Amino acid sequence: xxxxxxxxxxxxxxxxxxxxxxxxxxxxxxxxxxxxxxxxxxxxxxxxxxxxxxxxxxxxxxxxxxxxxxxxxxxxxxxxxxxxxxxxxxxxxxxxxxxxxxxxxxxxxxxxxxxxxxxxxxxxxxxxxxxxxxxxxxxxxxxxxxxxxxxxxxxxxxxxxxxxxxxxxxxxxxxxxxxxxxxxxxxxxxxxxxxxxxxxxxxxxxxxxxxxxxxxxxxxxxxxxxxxxxxxxxxxxxxxxxxxxxxxxxxxxxxxxxxxxxxxxxxxxxxxxxxxxxxxxxxxxxxxxxxxx
Amino acid sequence: xxxxxxxxxxxxxxxxxxxxxxxxxxxxxxxxxxxxxxxxxxxxxxxxxxxxxxxxxxxxxxxxxxxxxxxxxxxxxxxxxxxxxxxxxxxxxxxxxxxxxxxxxxxxxxxxxxxxxxxxxxxxxxxxxxxxxxxxxxxxxxxxxxxxxxxxxxxxxxxxxxxxxxxxxxxxxxxxxxxxxxxxxxxxxxxxxxxxxxxxxxxxxxxxxxxxxxxxxxxxxxxxxxxxxxxxxxxxxxxxxxxxxxxxxxxxxxxxxxxxxxxxxxxxxxxxxxxxxxxxxxxxxxxxxxxxx
Numbered sequence: 359x360x361x362x363x364x365x366x367x368x369x370x371x372x373x374x375x376x377x378x379x380x381x382x383x384x385x386x387x388x389x390x391x392x393x394x395x396x397x398x399x400x401x402x403x404x405x406x407x408x409x410x411x412x413x414x415x416x417x418x419x420x421x422x423x424x425x426x427x428x429x430x431x432x433x434x435x436x437x438x439x440x441x442x443x444x445x446x447x448x449x450x451x452x453x454x455x456x457x458x459x460x461x462x463x464x465x466x467x468x469x470x471x472x473x474x475x476x477x478x479x480x481x482x483x484x485x486x487x488x489x490x491x492x493x494x495x496x497x498x499x500x501x502x503x504x505x506x507x508x509x510x511x512x513x514x515x516x517x518x519x520x521x522x523x524x525x526x527x528x529x530x531x532x533x534x535x536x537x538x539x540x541x542x543x544x545x546x547x548x549x550x551x552x553x554x555x556x557x558x559x560x561x562x563x564x565x566x567x568x569x570x571x572x573x574x575x576x577x578x579x580x581x582x583x584x585x586x587x588x589x590x591x592x593x594x595x596x597x598x599x600x601x602x603x604x605x606x607x608x609x610x611x612x613x614x615x616x617x618x619x620x621x622x623x624x625x626x627x628x629x630x631x632x633x634x635x636x637x638x639x640x641x642x643x644x645x646x647x648x649x650x651x
Numbered sequence: 652x653x654x655x656x657x658x659x660x661x662x663x664x665x666x667x668x669x670x671x672x673x674x675x676x677x678x679x680x681x682x683x684x685x686x687x688x689x690x691x692x693x694x695x696x697x698x699x700x701x702x703x704x705x706x707x708x709x710x711x712x713x714x715x716x717x718x719x720x721x722x723x724x725x726x727x728x729x730x731x732x733x734x735x736x737x738x739x740x741x742x743x744x745x746x747x748x749x750x751x752x753x754x755x756x757x758x759x760x761x762x763x764x765x766x767x768x769x770x771x772x773x774x775x776x777x778x779x780x781x782x783x784x785x786x787x788x789x790x791x792x793x794x795x796x797x798x799x800x801x802x803x804x805x806x807x808x809x810x811x812x813x814x815x816x817x818x819x820x821x822x823x824x825x826x827x828x829x830x831x832x833x834x835x836x837x838x839x840x841x842x843x844x845x846x847x848x849x850x851x852x853x854x855x856x857x858x859x860x861x862x863x864x865x866x867x868x869x870x871x872x873x874x875x876x877x878x879x880x881x882x883x884x885x886x887x888x889x890x891x892x893x894x895x896x897x898x899x900x901x902x903x904x905x906x907x908x909x910x911x912x913x914x915x916x917x918x919x920x921x922x923x924x925x926x927x928x929x930x931x932x933x934x935x936x937x938x939x940x941x942x943x944x
Contacts, residue, residue, distance in 0.1 A: 360709050483868055487935075503868050505809040532867070542864045545854050546873040553846055556912050558931030559903045561838050571835045572934075574825070575776055575796050580839040582875045591928035598916050598924060609913050612853045613906065619849050623891050631891060635884035638851030641865075642780075642877040 361522045362388040362452075366424040370395055370404050370416065370437060372485060373456050374430030375494030380527050383496045386517045387526055393491075403491050418446040418519040426519070429455040429467075434596030437466030449474040452516045456482055458543060458593075459600040460507045460536035466632060476516030481505045481539065482529060483547070489590045500528035536602075544604035551594055552605065554586035574646040654815045655681040655745075659717040661710065661732060663688055663697050665778060666749050667723030668787030671702040672821050679821055686784075687713045696784050711739040719812070722760075730759030732783045734933065742767040745809045749775055751886075752893040753800045753829035769809030774798045774832065776840070777800040780847060782883045793821035800829040828914065830897075838895035844887055844904060845878040847930030 365381065365388035367374040374393070381387035393410040394417050395401050404413035414420050421427050421443045431439050436457055444453065444467075453475050456461040460479050471477055484502040484636040486493060508517050521531055534542075561572045561580070572580075598605060615634075622630040658668040658674065658681035674680035687710050690692050697706035710887070714720050717878045724732050730752055737746065737760075746768050748755035753772050764784040772796055777795040779786060797817040801810050814824055827835075852872070854865045865873075887934050891898060907929075915923040 380926055400725045472764060505868065534864075538864075542868055545850075545857060546865055546868055549853075550873050550876050552912060552916075553850065554908065555928050555931045556909045557838075557843060557846065557905060558934045559912075559927045560842075560901070560908045562930045563690060563904070563908070564838060566919060571827075571831075572839055575798065575835055576778060577837055580843050583843050583879065584931065586875055589928075591925050591932065595921055595924045597693045599921070602916055606913060606917060608853070609909070611856070612850060613909065613913075615853045615856070616846065616849045616902070616906065618853075620899055620906075623845075623895055624899060626892060628888055628892070632884050634852045635848050635887055637855045637884075638848045638877065639884065643856060 360386050360389045361519050361526065363425040364392060364423050365392040366392045366394060366420050366427045367430055368394045368421070368443065369430035369432075369490045370400065370410070370413070370494075371430060372489050372493040373482060373498075374428070375404070375407075375409055376484075376496065376498040377428065377430070377494075377527065378404075379496040381495050382409055384526055387523055390423075390424070391563040392423065400491055402611055407491060409491070409494070412621070415564060416489065417442055419448045422448060424448070424451055424597075426452040426454065426523075428460060429453070429457075431599045432593050432596045433457040433459050433463050434592075436463045437470075438611075440467040440470040444470040444472060445474060447475055452476050452478060454478045454480050454520050456480060457600075458597050459545070460505075460539045461552070462600040464509065464536055465498050465505070473511075475513065477509060478512050478515040478516050478520040479507045479536065480520060480524065481507075481543070482524065482527070483543075484529075485589075487585055487589050489593070497528065499524065502527035504531055505539055506531060506533045507539050508533060509536075527615065536576060540601050540604045541608075544601055544608040548597055548605045549608045551586055551589065552609065553612070554583040555594070557583050562651060578643055652759045653679050653682045654812050654819070655718075656718040657681060657683040657685060657716050659685045659713050660703070660723055661687045661714070661720060661736065662723035662725075663693065663703070663706070663784045664723060665782050665786040666775060666791075667721070668697070668700075668702055668784040669777075669789065669791040670723070670787075670820065671697075672787050672789040673792070675702055676696075677819055680816055681719070683716075685713045685716065686737060693784055700784060702784070704786070710735055714739045715741060717741070717744055719745040719747065719816075722746070722750075725791070725886050725889045726750040726752050726756050726893045727885075729756045733760040733763040733864075736904055736905055737763040737765060737768060737942065738769055740765075743846065745769050745771060745812060747771045747773050747813050749773055750893075751840070751890050753798075753832045755893040757800070757829055760777050764804060766804075769804065769806040770802060771805050771809050771813040772800045772802065772829065773813060773817065774800075774836070775817065775820070778882075780878055782804065790821065792817065795822055797822035797824050799824060799826045800832050801826060802829075833894050833897045834901075837901040841890055841894055841898045842901045845891065845902065846905070848887070850876050910920075924939075 401413040
């Protein structure tokens with residue numbers, strides 16, 4: 359029994375096209391799948407891939423048919439897209455999003471909401487360094503967390519349905535408040551990306567002296583950072599700005615800790631250095647026990 | 652035709668046992684392989700694994716038979732081990748090491764050197780998060796760089812032989828000065844490790860509030876950092892202290908860049924943020940073209 363009649367995915371990129379692939383593969387996420395993108399080229403590619411029953415640039419006609427609209431656009435575009443989508447939706451339909459930040463996305467979408475539309479904010483914590491409709495994977499969400507931040511306007515039925523959808527994608531679910539979500543994601547995801555981008559920049563600025571060697575001799579440490587840093591620039595710019603408060607707090611804490619580590623190295627404080635390294639190992643071990651590593 | 656008669660590997664850990672496995676697999680690195688470790692337990696494990704012809708805690712008897720002694724101990728132990736090893740070596744033998752830093756290792760070993768022993772400092776840039784004799788892999792060095800920092804006391808023949816040994820391990824070779832080596836490694840390897848350890852500590856210190864969620868929801872960004880951070884604490888403590896000058900310089904540059912990124916986010920400077928992210932992608936692309944990613 360499909361969760362929804364018609365599911366409309368707005369923005370069939372990495373996340374959106376993964377949901378579509380999963381829905382095609384299982385058949386019980388929705389009876390009918392429509393992909394919407396502002397680019398005719400992306401729509402054509404979705405048609406070629408055969409991952410939706412229909413792919414169109416006509417957003418209002420598409421969402422008018424939807425029992426559920428899933429917004430998979432960059433977080434900075436959520437507000438504008440919701441302003442177009444929500445007025446065209448049919449009464450009783452469910453709106454959901456997959457944004458990596460929740461407080462600012464909810465703030466951006468809220469002015470467009472209607473009393474007869476249930477909104478369920480969600481964040482599937484999965485991804486790769488690739489983007490676009492070709493990057494999706496039917497099993498992208500398998501064993502990954504999907505965080506849900508239900509609001510007053512989230513009905514029990516809509517929450518149940520969106521939970522079912524993500525469960526059928528293979529995700530593990532957890533509910534929390536939007537602000538708690540943003541703090542957790544700042545430390546586990548946004549700050550690591552900020553640091554990865556920054557160290558690539560620092561390396562790039564050594565250009566004159568050692569740039570070619572940096573490229574030649576990237577040992578495993580640096581290689582892992584560049585994998586993180588290969589992600590989509592616009593998406594990450596939006597995420598950084600959308601989660602500014604929590605991210606800058608975590609960056610501040612990190613900078614204090616990095617300064618302390620620098621001082622310990624300067625002063626040969628071996629006990630401090632080892633205790634910090636041990637903390638990293640302990641966290642790693644917990645992650646492995648938690649099937650997250 | 653084997654490069655050496657008897658090769659003695661002091662410290663059959665990840666790197667040392669990988670060299671032994673390669674030597675066993677090919678047969679043309681040395682005619683006879685001896686592993687030396689201060690731990691009888693490690694020696695017993697090397698015997699069980701069958702990756703050396705002999706495994707012993709008797710370091711002076713072992714190195715007296717060596718045509719080449721390869722020091723694979725933590726960089727902080729190189730000086731003390733060399734002081735024991737070099738006086739026991741036979742005239743004309745070759746001494747080499749695999750330390751991740753070169754200036755301080757060379758300084759530590761130099762007082763023990765003899766005119767009739769050729770010393771070839773080397774650094775195979777390969778590794779995993781695992782350590783000990785069980786962690787080694789015969790193909791660990793395949794397509795990885797091995798950096799050589801020859802000195803005045805490095806004879807042409809000894810350099811040729813050590814180059815042959817690493818070529819037969821599958822490594823790509825490059826020669827440079829010790830200080831240049833240390834600067835390059837500070838940015839491509841040591842600083843990334845320092846940042847990875849630090850962010851794990853920062854996350855750990857959130858304990859009271861959000862620690863369990865951090866563990867639960869480690870998205871891909873944080874997961875990659877913890878993989879780096881899972882490395883051996885003593886080894887990394889030694890590397891940080893051994894490459895203090897170059898590492899603190901690179902940390903200083905990085906901190907300036909991270910502060911600038913924080914300011915850009917604070918001030919919604921989207922152009923700056925995107926330009927930094929683009930740099931990361933450009934470096935990633937170069938690495939992929941260079942077969943390092």
